[in-house]
Amino acid sequence: xxxxxxxxRGLHKTxxxxxxxxxxxxxxxxxxxxxxxxxxxxxxxSTTIGIITSLINKTSGTVRVFGHDLDHEIQEVKRSIGVVxxxxxxxxxxxxxxxxxxxxxxxxxxxxxxxxxxxxxxxxLGLWDQRKEMARxxxxxxxRRLMIARALVHEPRLLILDEPTAGVDIELxxxxxxxxxxxxxxxxxxxxxxxxxxxxxxxxRSIAIIDHGRIVANTTMKSLLxxxxxxxxxxxxxxxAERLPAHDSIVLRAVDELTLEADISRGQSLNILFQLLDxxxxxxxxxxxxxxxxxxxxxxxxxxxxxxxKEIRTAR
Amino acid sequence: MKTSHLQEQWTALRTIVTKExxxxxxxxxxxxxxxxxxxxxxxxxxxxxxxxxxGEMDGYRYMDFIVPGLIMLAVITNSYANVVSSFFSxxxxxxxxxxxxxxxxxxxxxxxxxxxxVARGLxxxxxxxxxxxFFSPLSVHSVAVTVSVVVLTSVVFALAGLIxxxxxxxxxxxxIMPTFVLTPLTYLGGVFxxxxxxxxxxxxLSQLNPILYMVDAFRYGLLGTSDLxxxxxxxxxxxxxxxxxxxxxxxxxxxxxxxx
Ligand SMILES: Nc1ncnc2c1ncn2[C@@H]1O[C@H](COP(=O)(O)OP(=O)(O)O)[C@@H](O)[C@H]1O
Ligand SMILES: [Mg+2]
Numbered sequence: 076x077x078x079x080x081x082x083x084r085g086l087h088k089t090x091x092x093x094x095x096x097x098x099x100x101x102x103x104x105x106x107x108x109x110x111x112x113x114x115x116x117x118x119x120x121s122t123t124i125g126i127i128t129s130l131i132n133k134t135s136g137t138v139r140v141f142g143h144d145l146d147h148e149i150q151e152v153k154r155s156i157g158v159v160x161x162x163x164x165x166x167x168x169x170x171x172x173x174x175x176x177x178x179x180x181x182x183x184x185x186x187x188x189x190x191x192x193x194x195x196x197x198x199x200l201g202l203w204d205q206r207k208e209m210a211r212x213x214x215x216x217x218x219r220r221l222m223i224a225r226a227l228v229h230e231p232r233l234l235i236l237d238e239p240t241a242g243v244d245i246e247l248x249x250x251x252x253x254x255x256x257x258x259x260x261x262x263x264x265x266x267x268x269x270x271x272x273x274x275x276x277x278x279x280r281s282i283a284i285i286d287h288g289r290i291v292a293n294t295t296m297k298s299l300l301x302x303x304x305x306x307x308x309x310x311x312x313x314x315x316a317e318r319l320p321a322h323d324s325i326v327l328r329a330v331d332e333l334t335l336e337a338d339i340s341r342g343q344s345l346n347i348l349f350q351l352l353d354x355x356x357x358x359x360x361x362x363x364x365x366x367x368x369x370x371x372x373x374x375x376x377x378x379x380x381x382x383x384x385k386e387i388r389t390a391r
Numbered sequence: 392m393k394t395s396h397l398q399e400q401w402t403a404l405r406t407i408v409t410k411e412x413x414x415x416x417x418x419x420x421x422x423x424x425x426x427x428x429x430x431x432x433x434x435x436x437x438x439x440x441x442x443x444x445x446g447e448m449d450g451y452r453y454m455d456f457i458v459p460g461l462i463m464l465a466v467i468t469n470s471y472a473n474v475v476s477s478f479f480s481x482x483x484x485x486x487x488x489x490x491x492x493x494x495x496x497x498x499x500x501x502x503x504x505x506x507x508x509v510a511r512g513l514x515x516x517x518x519x520x521x522x523x524x525f526f527s528p529l530s531v532h533s534v535a536v537t538v539s540v541v542v543l544t545s546v547v548f549a550l551a552g553l554i555x556x557x558x559x560x561x562x563x564x565x566x567i568m569p570t571f572v573l574t575p576l577t578y579l580g581g582v583f584x585x586x587x588x589x590x591x592x593x594x595x596l597s598q599l600n601p602i603l604y605m606v607d608a609f610r611y612g613l614l615g616t617s618d619l620x621x622x623x624x625x626x627x628x629x630x631x632x633x634x635x636x637x638x639x640x641x642x643x644x645x646x647x648x649x650x651x
Contacts (some may be wrong), residue, residue: 090651125651128492132650153494164485168417173410176488180406181493183399225489 080106080143080233080264081127086136088122088288096122098288099136104266106141106232106279107260111275111296112268113286120268121161123285124237128158135173139234147334154182157226161237161268163218165210165225172197175225182229196224198256216247223254233264238276252278276300308348309364310335313358320355336365393436405493411507413475415514420460420512420564423518426465430519433461434526436585448583449616458523459610463544463579465519467577467602468569470512470545471552473567476502478556497643501553501636508549509542516541530613536621537612541629544605548573550635557639557648576602581610586618601627 081104088097096119113122114120125131127138129149137144143151165174172193181187197203200220205213213221219239224236236255240248254276259265261269269275275282276296283293292299317334325348326338335357352359416420417509417542434454449456481487490500520529531537551568559565586594597603598619608624611617617624642648 130491130650132646150494153492156492158492160488162485164488166481166484166486169410169416173413177406177410178489178493181403181490181495183402183494185398185402211634229493 077106078139079111080104080108080141081110081266082137083123084137085126085137086123086126087134087339088119088131089134096288097126097134097136100285100288100290102283102293104264106264107259107262108264108281109256109279110264110266111279111282112266112280112285113272113275113282114268115270115272118285119288120285121237122288124158124160124235124266124268127235128156129153135273143265151375154229155232157231157234159219159234159236159239160223161241165218165221165224167211169210170207171202171210171213171221174210174221175228178225184229190229192228193224196208196227197221200224216243217274219243220251223251227258231263233266234258235266239267239269240269240271246376248274266323274381305340307361308337308339308345310337310352310359311361313360315356316355318355320351320357322351325351393603398495400499403493404506407415407490407495407503408506408510409498411473411477411504412510414477414507415511418595422469422590423515424502426469426515427518427522430461430465430522431525433457434523436612438526439524449587451614451616452527455527456585456610456615457477457583458527458529459609459613461523462511462519462607463541463602463606463609463646464582465575466512466516466541466545467605469515469574470508470548471555471569473474473511473557474549474552475556475568477507478504478553479559479565480560482559482649484558491649500643501550501639502552504556505549508552509545512545516545532615533612535612537609540608540612540624540628541631543625544609546596547601547605547631547635550632550639553639554635554642559640576600579603579604581606581618601631604628 081102083100083102086097086102087095089095100119102123107115112120112123122131126133127140127145128146129145129152129290137146138152138154139145140155143155145152169177172190175193175197176186176189180186180193184192186245193206194203197206200223202217202220202224203212205217206250210218210221223236223239226236228361234255239255240251243251255265255267267274267279280296282296282299283292284291309330312335316329316335319327319329321327321337322341324343327337330336330337339345339348349359430479438457442457447453471519478487481490495503523529534602555565555568580600581597586597586603586607589597602639604619604624604627607619608616608621608628611621625633
């Protein structure tokens, strides 16, 4: 029986100012998986990652990485993880190559071997030519790639990336995705936080959705997408509907007096919907499709007036 | 298994120390040059111009008397400054996280930063000594005492700088201690005068100043005269090292100033 790459139980975090950022999180990430932790800003993604990587103290709960307990086997946990944080955290006045080589040194990797690996990873990420330049001269995307090389130099079994493509342009994002896919194919487990839905959808086979410090979904991407096999249409009415009819395969919701939403499964005939509406004398003036897919589901799962729609649409 | 673990730790320690040395070496104009210039000024003004009117101090030319004190002043301030600014900026720029996520134990983090501080303290100490050669001939009464006192003193202030760096939340807070505690204690620690010149009350009070013992022991190493017992000085220096080390380890283990 192989241990999960990550197993979190009942994780709580209350910051010193009293803010409860994590309200009891359970999460299991299978070894070898490419896992997305998806959630809007402030959901608790970085807090969770900070705890796993020893940057933040937890309040309670357990964290295990490949079976090693964070509280009792910290060294093994640290050796198993490579992390690419959300914010740049290298010395900008240090040369690129030295940043990666020094990180290897902290893991006890001798200088020569450290340079060999640095050459390999900086090369793969297109930064070997910049090895002698001060890190501050790199562009944003290059800085992000530098942090990826640094996270991989001790060859961890689990790579954790906190919003790796935030602020990275589309073309670069694609090549970063390819790189990560290859890393994952080599057998490394990857956990990625993001609020770009497209990113999670393209890369990850498993997904958890976090919101306000709680996990609201934890499943495979496939079964999550299967839930989306319903389509939502918006109906503008000529007159307010007296009463909403119930139906086996169609769900009707009133948005306001003159607007209805109907969920119908894909492949189902629209005629059934209209027969239902006819039977109950609901007069429809016009009808349109509501944008669907993950974002729809995401909004449904993390519904609060403040983050509804806003974040998601700009992120896309 | 055991030896390979030790080897890894040695690699990690060497990495931190090398990085710390490169850091101050890259900015030598800010780190090594200024103390050379100030020391030269002290020697010209106090040693040469004013010193010639002071006459002898403890049986030495005033110029010769202040050289050991000035070397110690440079070692103390630079050991402290190196660690406090390096540790604070690693918090400020967040690259302390590189160490925090890695399996480097806190003991090695302390040793690494202190190693960097001592390297800067000694580098500046040697540079200042070279400057002083233009003004005063160097005589070394006891190499063992001279070297051990300067290294141990450097360790004390590197540790103190580390503790300051851990607690500091702003650039202001890294200059408060040097300005309001370190500099006064050093100046009152017998750099420029022999405490035997002071009235009894002030002499007794001065004995509470740990820097006095360090400067005095160092002066003994170079000149062969001291106001205080050498054994006492060593004991005090070693006690400070142990206490400051334990305190630094405790605050790092608790993650003060670095882990929320
Ligand atoms: N050091 C801190 N002190 C107090 N509150 C914090 C701290 N860090 C983060 N928070 C709060 O915790 C919540 C979760 O933050 P974070 O984990 O960074 O979210 P995410 O990464 O999902 O955007 C946010 O509301 C944030 O304001
Ligand atoms: Mg975040």
